[in-house]
Amino acid sequence: MSRVIYRRRGTAIVETEKGILLTAGRRGPFILPGGGTKKGESRFIAAFRELTEETGLRPYSAEIIFKHRGKVQPTKSGRHKFQDRHTVCVVRASGKARPGGGDAKRISYYSPGCNVWISKTTKEIIERYYEWKNKHRVIDDTNIVDEDESNEDLEDNLDDNYDLDDV
Numbered sequence: 827m828s829r830v831i832y833r834r835r836g837t838a839i840v841e842t843e844k845g846i847l848l849t850a851g852r853r854g855p856f857i858l859p860g861g862g863t864k865k866g867e868s869r870f871i872a873a874f875r876e877l878t879e880e881t882g883l884r885p886y887s888a889e890i891i892f893k894h895r896g897k898v899q900p901t902k903s904g905r906h907k908f909q910d911r912h913t914v915c916v917v918r919a920s921g922k923a924r925p926g927g928g929d930a931k932r933i934s935y936y937s938p939g940c941n942v943w944i945s946k947t948t949k950e951i952i953e954r955y956y957e958w959k960n961k962h963r964v965i966d967d968t969n970i971v972d973e974d975e976s977n978e979d980l981e982d983n984l985d986d987n988y989d990l991d992d993v
Contacts, residue, residue: 830898831908834863836873837894838917839955840883845935846952847923848942849880852931855945858952860912861928869913880930883919890915891958896947914951 837860840847848856861876863869874885896910925931934942936952944952 829906831901831906833908833910834869834872835910835912836860836863836869836871836876837912837914837951838873838877838885838888839891839914839951840877840881840917840919840923842923842935845937845940846955847881847883848934848936848944848948849925849930850932850934851929855943855948856932856934856936857945857948858914859930870915873913873915873917876928877917877919878926879928880926881919881921881923881933882926883921883923885917885919887918888915891962892954894947894951894954896950910947912947912951914955916955 837858838847839858847859849859850856859877859880860873861880863872864875867875870888870890874888877883877885890913892914894912894914896912898907898909900907923933925933936942936944936948938956
């Protein structure tokens with residue numbers, strides 16, 4: 827029985843008007859920007875670093891939204907198995923995305939129903955992201971409380987929009 831190697835990975839979700847930003851090597855499926863941690867580096871910081879290295883974008887805001895364990899898979903050599911353990915962050919960044927260093931040779935965007943080839947793990951993470959996004963929707967103008975409403979109504983309105991157990 828081969829041993830399982832656990833890889834610590836920071837993963838960035840950058841949602842744009844075109845869709846969710848993806849990167850890929852010369853061949854193979856598209857994945858979310860991110861990568862393994864360096865010694866002493868957090869997964870959160872790795873997501874920032876890898877996003878910049880792979881796309882040239884400069885992150886200015888981020889939030890960790892969940893952790894995700896990928897499926898156990900064989901390494902390229904087949905001698906061992908590995909499992910990526912992602913810390914998934916929603917990231918806001920500035921700049922124009924372009925393929926950068928490392929493994930990122932191509933850039934694309936994912937939106938529901940598109941024909942972009944994505945990895946199984948990327949699909950799982952994106953599906954969880956959309957579930958998270960629907961559950962934690964941002965308060966918009968329809969959720970602004972009228973001055974005449976009581977504090978009790980305000981608390982009820984906020985309870986509908988935020989579930990602190992899921993943060």
